Amino acid sequence: MKDILRATRRHYSTEDKIRIVPSGLRGEDSIAELCRKEGIAQCLYYSWSKEFLEAGKRRLAEDTALAAASDEVLSMRSQTEKIEGGGALIVRGLVEVDKRCFHICFHTPADNV
Numbered sequence: 362m363k364d365i366l367r368a369t370r371r372h373y374s375t376e377d378k379i380r381i382v383p384s385g386l387r388g389e390d391s392i393a394e395l396c397r398k399e400g401i402a403q404c405l406y407y408s409w410s411k412e413f414l415e416a417g418k419r420r421l422a423e424d425t426a427l428a429a430a431s432d433e434v435l436s437m438r439s440q441t442e443k444i445e446g447g448g449a450l451i452v453r454g455l456v457e458v459d460k461r462c463f464h465i466c467f468h469t470p471a472d473n474v
Contacts, residue, residue: 371400381406382413
């Protein structure tokens with residue numbers, strides 16, 4: 362009996378799933394109505410919807426990782442590091458100038474002895 366049910370079960374193509382799931386996500390019809398029109402169980406629709414959204418998340422994560430490793434991003438990181446390094450040099454120079462000014466401003470004749 363199970364073999365008969367398996368043999369008569371309809372198999373949906375990827376194209377069918379791609380057509381059905383976004384239709385449900387758009388919300389033009391209720392999920393129940395959409396499933397009746399398509400002849401599928403609601404739990405099957407929700408299973409496809411979950412797979413669809415997870416595949417989208419994986420793709421976005423891959424795109425983000427790929428973009429983060431692009432030449433342009435790597436170049437910008439290098440420039441940022443140079444700028445930050447230059448900023449540290451400027452701060453060190455200002456500290457030295459500040460020390461000299463402090464010494465000049467508060468230097469007393471008794472210090473010369």
